[in-house]
Amino acid sequence: MSGGVQIPVRVAAIETVGRDIKRFRLEPRSGEPMPRFSGGSHVVVTMQSGAQTYRNPYSLMGSPDDGSRYEISVLRTGQSRGGSHFMHDTAAVGTALTISHPINLFPIDQRGRKHILIAGGIGITPFMAMAEQLDLLGQPFELHYAMRSAACGAYAESLAARYGRRVHLYQSDQGRRIPLAQLLDHQPLGTHLYVCGPGAMIEWVMSSARGAGWPKESLHFERFLPPPSGTTFEVRLALSNRTVPVGEHESILEAVEAAGIDAPYLCRGGACGQCETAVLSADGELDHMDHYLTPEEKGAGRQIMICVSRLKGRVLELDL
C-alpha cells in the first residue's frame, strides 16, 4: 500500500457546519482505537464510488487525544474532481471509507513561547486540533480567523465559546480584515506564526511577516493544492512498460492508480515529496505545481511530483 497503513472506517455522523461545508465523524470499523495524532495532521481519505476511486487529504479536527473517532470537514469545491462531491452527495451515515494513518506536514513548533494561528475560510480545519492541543498543553495562543461572511465561517461560534478572547473573527462582508501589520508588530520573542487558507492569503501573511523581520524558522504554512486541471497527455511508464492517458481533470498519480499501478504518495498536495518521480524524457514543458522541489530542481526537469504537476505536451516518460 503506497499510501501507508490504511485504517477501515465508517461515517458515523454528518453535519452541515457552513455554506458548502460538512463535518464528518469517522469511526474505526474494527472498534479498535485509532492512533493519537498531533495537531496539524491530515489523513488521506479513500472513497470508492462504483469502479471509481477518489483520494483526498483532509485535516484532522477532533481531539488529538481521542482514538475512538476522527473528524474532518469537507468543502464542496466548484471544480471537484469527484472527491468532495462524493462526500457531499453520496456519503451517508454508515458509508465505508479507508483512511491513511495521520501524517503531519504542519506541526506545532513545540519550542514556541506563543503561537499565532491565522486561518482563512476552510483553512480553519488544521487549527481545530492545534488549538485543542495547545490548550491542553497550556501554551499561549491566539486564533485569527477570516471568513467571507458569518454563514461561511464554520466553527466560528464554537471556537469563540470555547477559547474566549483568544479567538478573533473577521467577516469580510462586514468590512473586517485581519490587522496583520499590527499583529506582526506586537509579539514577544519566540512567537511562532501559522497560516492556512487561500494561496493569496498565505502569500500576504508570509511576505508581510518576512518584511516585518520575522525569522523564516518561526513561520509555518499549509497549502494543499488540489491537483490542477490542464490539457491531456500520455505518460509512458518505463518500469511497468505501460502507457497511460492523463485526462484534463486528472493528476498523473490518479491516472497511474486508475491503471492499477501502485505509486508512492503521502499528501497528494505537492508538499511532502513522497511521490517524486524521475523524468526520463518529455516532449514538452513540465508544469511544476508543487512546493517541494527547489527552483533549480524544477528548472533541471529531472524530477516531477506526480500528485500535482503536469506536462504541457504529448508524451512524458517516467521511471515508474
Next chain:
Amino acid sequence: MNLVFKTDETFRDNFVFSKTPEAIRHFPFPFHEDSYMYAVNIEPHTKGPVGSATEFAIDVDEHYVAEMAERALVLKEDPLRCQALPHMMLAQWDVLELLMTSMAQDYPEHFTLKRDGDRWHWVNRPLAIDQHFVFGDAATLPCQPMEYVTRQCQGDFCILDQRENNLWMDAGIATAQADWSLDFDIGMNFMEWHGPVPLAHELGVFDRALKFLLNLQQGRPVRRLNWTMTINPRMDTSPEKYHKWGADRATVTPENAGQKVHLRVELQGLWRLPRSNAIVFSIRGYLMSLADIAAIPKWSRRLHRVLKTLPPELIDYKGLTRYRDAAVTWLSQFDDGAPTSPGCAPD
C-alpha cells in the same frame, strides 16, 4: 524464547558475561555478504523469525536485568547521559507509551500495563517495580517519563524533533554507546551529528536517509543494523569514559582475540511518535565475542572476509586500527575458503 535473566553479569571491571546457545543464535549478525560498505540499509521493522532479535518490536533478552543495573550505575556517575530539552515533554510521553505497550504485549509474563483513561498501572516483574501514575503528569513518576521507561528498557534512545525539514536531537539517553556523546550532540541536527562519518556523505547516504525519515509514517516503523567492535564486553564505550576503555585496544593479541574482541551490533529502530510528531530512534546494542561467533561457521567465515577487506577509512572511523589484524588472524582458522550462503541468518 523462555527467558532466564542473568542477574550477576557485569560490563566493567571483572567482566562477567556469557551467552547461552539460544542467545548466540538470537544475535543480529549484520553482514549479508562477505564484504561491507555503507548503504541506506533501512527496512520495515516488522516481525522477524521466532527467537531472533526482531521477533518483537522491542527486544528483551537474557542480559536485561544486568544491563539495567549497568545503566543505573552509569547514570549515577554521570546524570548528563540522560537529557531532554523542555519542548520534548510530549515526545517523552509518546516514548513511554510505545515502550510500555510493546513490552507488555510481547512479554506478558514479565510486564503488565493496565490503562484506565489517563490512570496507568505498570508492573515490571524482573525489576520488581509496581507503579501507578497519571499519563501526562510527570509529577506522578519518580523521574521524567523518558528516563523512567528507559531505565527499564535495553538500548539507548534518541528523540528527534522534526522542524525546518530537519531532525534535531533534542532528547535522549545514552549509557551504552559506541563512542558518541549525547551531551555533545544534544540540540544538533541530523547533518551536524553525522558530520564525522567518512565516505557516506560523498555517497549521498545522509541526504537520502534524511529525506526518507522526514516522511516516516505512524504505524510504519523501520530498522537498520549498524556495527563496530569493542574490546571486552563493555557496554559503556562513551567518549566520557575513554580513559577507561581506550587502552583496552592495545591489549589484543592473535592469541586472546577470540575472548577479547567483541562484535558490537546495533539494532536501530525508528518510530514516528503520535502526539508530538517527533521520531524516536532506538539503538539497541548487542555484544558477542569472536569465540561465540565461531559457534556459527557461516558467521566466522564471513566476518573474517569482511574484516580483511574493510576500507581503511572505515577501519579508522570504527576505531579498529590497533587490533584489526589480530582479529583477522584469529578468525582465519575458521575460514576454509568455502562459499557462504546469502543473507545474515545461520545455515
